[in-house]
Amino acid sequence: MNILVTGGAGFIGSHTCLELLNAGHDVIVVDNLSNSSEESLKRVKELTGKDILFYQADLLDYGALDKIFDENVVDAVIHFAGLKAVGESVSIPLRYYHNNLTGTFNLLDCMQKHGVFNLVFSSSATVYGTPEKLPITEDFPLSTTNPYGTTKLMIEQILQDLYVSDSRFSIVILRYFNPIGAHESGRIGEDPRGIPNNLLPYIAQVATGKLKQVSVYGNDYPTVDGTGVRDYIHVVDLSIGHLKAIEKKAGNPGVYIYNLGTGRGYSVLEMIHAFEKACGKELPYQIIDRRPGDVAACYSNPEKAKSELDWSAKYDIEKMCQDAWNWQSHNPEGYRQ
Template identity: 50%
Template sequence: MAVVLVTGGAGFIGSHTCLALIQAGHRPVVLDDLSHGREAVLGRIGRITGEVPAFVRADVRDEAAVLAAMRAHAVAAVIHFAGRKIVGESALDPLGYYSNNVAGTIAVARAMQQADVTRLVFSSSCAVYGGRQASPVDESAALAPASPYGRSKAMCETLLRDACTADAALSVHALRYFNPVGAHASGLLGEDPFGRPGNLMPCITQVAAGRRAQLAIFGGDYPTRDGTGVRDYVHVMDLAEAHVAALVGGDAAAGFEAYNLGTGQGTSVLELVHAFEHACGRPIARQLMPRRAGDIAEMYADATAAQARLGWRARRGLEEMCADAWRWERDNPRGYEG
């Protein structure tokens, strides 16, 4: 059993990863300032697993607080989620994104150094690629992020790679997510965004639940099979299990490694909508809108490296992603407040 500090563990992917850690026999300690996380997830995790994670309320940029949490709980490894993640928002507040994402990662790395913690799993993103590459995209593709969010993640990867070069004992696995969707099959954990959702799936679920009049689909004239953008949607529990695999995989190897996390298959926006209509049994009202600046036609992962080196692959398909997302929305119409 390892004690694992999970920064941002009260958020969407972080909470599901805490659950997966407990189920794998580890003990997560959540550090979160609750600016984008929900404290209620801790009790929900307890209802599913019988164990409520320890909780430290702190800003991840507060190096002293992070170090104190590591020492107080005898932390052996860190999974670092805490940060901001909305591409469009990052263009409006780039300094806020660099502060949260880059300065937060530096604080975590410095605290690890002082606490003699040498194993880190870092929450990165396919946004580091920027979308210019032909799909499927593998880890050798050039990094050309097109937004402050993507650039902040690329900066974090660079500084962590340099830290590994300076410290031969340090091991960092950077996990580049493609498009996380879904929820835990119990219906107790799911995506509960603050304010207007920045991702597609919660917009779809809110239309199905009557919380939103219609879905805006940006771009219907891309050179794809139905004209809408194609992305690689991956179930949040598959992502959670990937963090456990990264935590225990490659134990003999220090240094920096990056892995794509996706299904390896592209799904169009309309295909996702049709799959969700099948899952919820009702039509999703939608309207085609002009393309948004910066959006690309198609991007999906080559995730074979994660399978070869971590023993991980996405196991849950589109039908399960939609069914679990709908169960969460149906059973929690007010999110964690209900």
């Protein structure tokens, strides 16, 4: 298939492009490079020996997007593009709503106009809000605690309404938990701009000496060691989930929703200690006050994806940390060498 990947130069996007190419698909990437680097795509080409057609364009630019569909035969779309920092979304909500929603409107309009009806959408476990019990299944009540999560939930609703209006669409919504790790080659990985928002890239930068210590928000939760527990998933496992979604559901009209996680939670301290093992050194950390809005634990039930997509996570926490350290230690400045 010819697959258009929006946000394909980003962390999850670049790894997914690699898996698509290795599976024999052709890939077209549209990315505005606001939080990513074209270098990631160059390295994907090196690793696969295959080409990627790249357009530097913004989904807010309808004309540019329409031109991409005019110039290419597109069989399916994987939609990653969007602003994604939870904290930032609280301080500049209008920018998040405009960017994430309007970009998606433009994309869906172009798809419908050009007769492209296969879509995989990058959603998030944030749509579950504060879950009342664990593990989380796809039929849990939905709610959000920040504008970023709300954009994901609103887009999910838009996609449901779109299918009701046009039953030619095959739409897969993937709600994923906490992607970490990197490709085992160490050539592509997570490259956050500025101070990382997420735990593992922050730990990795402490390990390289770029940051002083890890701040652990609270150690009085009802968990194994008092620190918050989350479901971490290797980015390669996650990318293969997108490949499976395209291959299993393209051409099958409907809206399909899946959790992508390991089904197992790890605490913040367990993550720090696993990364210490990977990098071979002790990492300094400091216990500080809880953050408002954080839940004690959050992890998935991924059985639906296993039964319907023939997908399950293969890599454990040791492998996630080893691959993340391999990337970080060989690329301390990310793609900006």
